[in-house]
Amino acid sequence: MKKNWWTYIWSGLTFLPRALWAFIKRVGYFTFFIPLLLLGGLIFWWVQTDIGPLFSTELTVTPTPTVIQQVNDIGELITAEFYGEVVHSLAESYEEEDLLALRLTYDNARKAYIQIVKENQGPGVPAIHQRQANVDRFMRTPAATYDREWFRVLMNVLTEPDQLLEEMRRMEWPIFFQKYESQVIQQKNVRRTQMNDEAQLIYLGRGLVKAGYDLAAMDASQIQRKADTLYFIDLDPQIIDADINPWFVAPENHPEGGIKGYEVLREEGYPKEQQVKRVKLGCKKDLINAALELELYRKAEKIAEETLLDFFRLLKAPADSNLQYVDIRPTREFARVRAYLADQKIDREEVREIRQYVATDSIPLPRRQRLKEQLLEEVFGLEHTDGWYQLKRSWQP
Amino acid sequence: MSRCIAIFLFALAGLTACQGPGDEQKIPDERVIVARLHESAQLATVEYVLNKVVMGKKTNSLLGFTIGESSFLAETQATVKAGVDLSKLQPEDVSTIGQSIIVKLPPVEILNFSYPAERFKINKEYTQNDWFAEISQDEIDQFYQEAQQAIRKDLAWMGIEEAAEKKTRRFLENFLLQAGYEEVYIEFQKGPTLENQPLSQPALPK
Numbered sequence: 001m002k003k004n005w006w007t008y009i010w011s012g013l014t015f016l017p018r019a020l021w022a023f024i025k026r027v028g029y030f031t032f033f034i035p036l037l038l039l040g041g042l043i044f045w046w047v048q049t050d051i052g053p054l055f056s057t058e059l060t061v062t063p064t065p066t067v068i069q070q071v072n073d074i075g076e077l078i079t080a081e082f083y084g085e086v087v088h089s090l091a092e093s094y095e096e097e098d099l100l101a102l103r104l105t106y107d108n109a110r111k112a113y114i115q116i117v118k119e120n121q122g123p124g125v126p127a128i129h130q131r132q133a134n135v136d137r138f139m140r141t142p143a144a145t146y147d148r149e150w151f152r153v154l155m156n157v158l159t160e161p162d163q164l165l166e167e168m169r170r171m172e173w174p175i176f177f178q179k180y181e182s183q184v185i186q187q188k189n190v191r192r193t194q195m196n197d198e199a200q201l202i203y204l205g206r207g208l209v210k211a212g213y214d215l216a217a218m219d220a221s222q223i224q225r226k227a228d229t230l231y232f233i234d235l236d237p238q239i240i241d242a243d244i245n246p247w248f249v250a251p252e253n254h255p256e257g258g259i260k261g262y263e264v265l266r267e268e269g270y271p272k273e274q275q276v277k278r279v280k281l282g283c284k285k286d287l288i289n290a291a292l293e294l295e296l297y298r299k300a301e302k303i304a305e306e307t308l309l310d311f312f313r314l315l316k317a318p319a320d321s322n323l324q325y326v327d328i329r330p331t332r333e334f335a336r337v338r339a340y341l342a343d344q345k346i347d348r349e350e351v352r353e354i355r356q357y358v359a360t361d362s363i364p365l366p367r368r369q370r371l372k373e374q375l376l377e378e379v380f381g382l383e384h385t386d387g388w389y390q391l392k393r394s395w396q397p
Numbered sequence: 398m399s400r401c402i403a404i405f406l407f408a409l410a411g412l413t414a415c416q417g418p419g420d421e422q423k424i425p426d427e428r429v430i431v432a433r434l435h436e437s438a439q440l441a442t443v444e445y446v447l448n449k450v451v452m453g454k455k456t457n458s459l460l461g462f463t464i465g466e467s468s469f470l471a472e473t474q475a476t477v478k479a480g481v482d483l484s485k486l487q488p489e490d491v492s493t494i495g496q497s498i499i500v501k502l503p504p505v506e507i508l509n510f511s512y513p514a515e516r517f518k519i520n521k522e523y524t525q526n527d528w529f530a531e532i533s534q535d536e537i538d539q540f541y542q543e544a545q546q547a548i549r550k551d552l553a554w555m556g557i558e559e560a561a562e563k564k565t566r567r568f569l570e571n572f573l574l575q576a577g578y579e580e581v582y583i584e585f586q587k588g589p590t591l592e593n594q595p596l597s598q599p600a601l602p603k
Contacts, residue, residue, distance in 0.1 A: 046460055055459050059536055061543040062452040066475075066551040070446040073564060074478065078439040078508070085430040201534065204430075210437070210509065240441075241478075243511045246541040250549070260542070262514070264535045273519050276534055280514035290429040303436050 076240050078212035080300035082291035087265065088282035089202040090275055096282075098188050103173050105143075105150040110168045112143035117169060135162045153191050157183045199271035204263040205283030207244030209291035211237050211300040228324035236334045237300040242288050244280070304328055333357075439508045441480040442564035445557055449473050449548055451517075453540040457530040465529025469540055474516040475548050478509040479561040490586075497580035498573055504588025505561040507552065512545050 024032045046054060116134050138144055139161070144151055157180050158164035167176060177184060213235060224231040244261045251258035262280060271279075305328050330338075336357065340350050453469040485503035492499045526532055566583045573581040 043460075056457070057530075058456045058458070059539055060454045060456070061540055061547075062454070063547065064450045064452055066548050066555075067448045068445060068555060069448050069474070071560065072444040072446070074441055074444045075568075076441040076478070076480075078437050078441065081435040081437045082433070083435065084432045087430065212437075212439075241509045241511060243509070243513065245510060245512045246538055246545045250546055258542075260538070262538055264533075264538065267534050270531070271534060276537075277514055277517075284513075286429065290432050291434075294432055294434050296434065299434055299436070303438070 073216070075215035076212060077215055077304070078210045078240055078300075079237075079303040080211045080296050082209040082211075082287075082294060082296050083207075084209070084287050084290045085204060085206045086283050086286040086290065087202065087204050088279055088286055089266075090200060090271060090279050093278045093282045094192060098192065101150050102153060102184065102188065103177075106154060106168065106173045106176065109138075109143040109151060109154070109165075110172070112141045113138050113165050113169055116141070131162055131166075135165060138165060149191070153184070153187045156187045156190070199269040199275055200266060201264070201268075201271045201275060201279050202266040203279050203283050204265050205244040205280070205287060206248040206259060206261050206263075207284070207287050208241070209239060209243075209288055209296060210241045211291070211296045212240050213237060213300075213304065214240070228322055230323055230326050232326075232328040234331045235328055236330045237297040237304075239288065239291075239296070242284055242291075244284055244287065301328060301330070436484075438483040439480060440483055440565065440568075441478040441508045442568070443479045443557060443561045445477045445479075445555060447475045447477065447548060447551075447555075449475060449544055451540050451544040453543070455530045455532050455536060465527040467527045467530045467532050468523060468525050469532055469537065470520040470523035471540070472518045472520065473512070473541070473544060475545075476509075476511040476513075477507055477548075477552065477557065478511075479505055479557045480508050481561075481565055482506055482508065493578075496578055497582070498578045499582040499584070500569060500573075501584045501586055502565065502569075504586050505558050505565070506588070507557070510545075510549070512541070512548070517541065 043054065113134070116137050120130060120134055120137070154168075155161065155164060158167060167179075171179070218232075218235060222233045222235060224233060246261050247258055248261040249259040262283070305326055340354065449472075451469070451471045451473055455467045455469070456463055457465040481503050483503070490501040490503075562585055569583050570581050
């Protein structure tokens with residue numbers, strides 16, 4: 001009989017059952033089925049009795065001592081609290097990092113190419129040859145070779161190098177990104193997929209951000225009494241604490257068994273420790289951003305001022321009996337940043353002023369550094385983390 | 398210095414009279430689910446930095462027999478701040494007789510408990526993930542939750558209460574003497590001991 005392809009498929013599919021049946025016949029029915037029946041009976045008996053679950057998982061924690069490492073005297077006054085719940089994923093945190101890396105690569109490449117074009121400009125060379133020479137020279141620069149991985153992503157956005165470089169020469173990153181956003185995102189995602197990192201993690205974070213004043217950093221010269229008003233000069237509100245703890249509310253303090261600070265919403269592919277930290281840190285940054293958007297500083301300032309006077313009436317101190325007003329004045333830098341951000345945009349004049357202000361030597365170094373960090377964070381979307389400026393999540397180019 | 402601190406401190410105690418419900422506002426960010434602002438008046442005077450080793454084990458069993466066991470070890474650090482919640486100070490807690498003043502401060506509390514993920518470091522030499530008992534991230538978080546509760550229980554013997562009372566008393570005495578009083582008596586009201594206070598921070602959303 002001629003065998004057709006159905007016969008082969010059927011033989012393949014039935015191979016295992018046939019082999020099993022042949023095995024049973026060889027060892028004998030009793031020899032094969034009795035152990036199976038015994039095992040089934042044992043499982044049935046186990047399930048019927050209260051010995052324990054068939055399959056169990058147990059987590060145990062070994063008690064360890066809590067060691068005091070340091071005791072510090074502080075003087076922090078907290079006048080406003082923010083409670084928030086945020087969601088942050090590993091993909092989002094990569095998104096921020098990738099966009100920052102792309103932007104830096106773009107800026108470096110653009111700067112290098114503009115320099116090359118400037119140096120190679122000369123009479124007597126046909127434009128087409130000149131351009132090719134520029135591209136060839138650029139491809140040997142560190143901007144094209146050092147940042148190769150990210151530069152390749154940009155190269156895939158516009159596959160012709162000379163076309164890409166001309167576009168880069170003409171426009172800065174925000175405009176380029178706006179024009180080629182979908183292509184950039186697509187190429188960026190292709191690169192991320194090629195890195196073969198399948199881990200996924202999404203956390204829900206619940207926590208508190210507290211703002212107030214660090215009184216320990218203040219000195220007597222910052223207090224001035226004029227007539228019936230007490231002034232606190234150069235006293236900025238600041239974020240005192242921003243925390244998302246493992247437990248937000250512990251089980252013993254909550255009728256439904258506690259509220260977690262961090263709650264895993266999705267986990268795939270066993271994320272690494274650093275990836276977990278990255279997402280948790282992302283949650284915390286989102287929490288701080290949300291608090292700032294709700295004007296946490298302003299609230300902290302307002303509460304402190306409003307309530308001072310009420311209390312002096314309560315205190316009835318002999319030396320302060322004539323006090324009628326209390327006025328807390330932040331530093332000029334803090335006030336300026338607030339003014340710049342008041343209308344949600346920065347115009348050219350303000351940018352010029354900011355640059356000049358940051359550059360001036362009349363501002364003491366720590367304050368200048370603080371102002372710079374604040375401006376980079378709030379105005380340009382960068383924030384200072386572990387010695388690096390990173391792209392802030394909410395910032396859009 | 399101490400004068401200004403005390404001025405602030407006392408002034409904020411007036412919050413008692415003007416505490417209102419927290420401001421609530423929806424903010425335009427899809428990643429922020431809940432956002433609420435609250436007023437507060439807390440003075441933190443002592444900070445403790447604590448180290449804790451978190452050691453855990455996961456055991457998977459079938460029919461009572463262990464089929465897989467994984468171990469976990471991490472070095473962690475917590476920061477605890479203690480002080481007084483001035484919003485709890487009432488007008489009747491301050492009494493003056495001539496040039497003497499008696500202030501009954503609210504009990505010392507844990508004002509902030511910070512157990513940040515960035516201060517957790519898993520010991521890779523000790524931590525072993527068995528194929529039959531792989532520890533998930535959720536389970537690692539459970540180890541940290543247990544550790545947080547253990548630290549909270551340990552706070553009772555660390556002398557935080559005494560340290561915070563001493564520091565706060567010093568602030569107030571200096572201020573009140575400078576403010577014109579000749580005799581100053583500072584007392585602390587009785588409250589729940591530190592280990593019996595709620596684990597999380599006060600002013601939780603309702």
